[in-house]
Amino acid sequence: MQMGSGRGSGMGRGGGRQGLGPVRECRCTNCGYTQSHQPGVPCANQACPKCGSVMVGV
Structure with a gap:
C-alpha cells in the first residue's frame, strides 16, 4: 500500500461541519x-403546558 503526498480531498484533521448552535426555544409539535x-x-x-404534547428544539 503506497502513501500519497498528504494532499487528498478528505476533511482532514478536525474537519466536519459545525452544528447550528444551541437550541434557543422549545416548540410544541401539536399546537405550536x-x-x-x-x-x-x-x-x-418537556410536555407542552397548553396541550401536553411533545416539545422539540428550534
Whole structure:
C-alpha cells in the first residue's frame, strides 16, 4: 500500500461541519406553543403546558 503526498480531498484533521448552535426555544409539535429553552433540559423531555404534547428544539 503506497502513501500519497498528504494532499487528498478528505476533511482532514478536525474537519466536519459545525452544528447550528444551541437550541434557543422549545416548540410544541401539536399546537405550536413556544417557550425558551432551559439549558441542560432536553426539549423532548418537556410536555407542552397548553396541550401536553411533545416539545422539540428550534
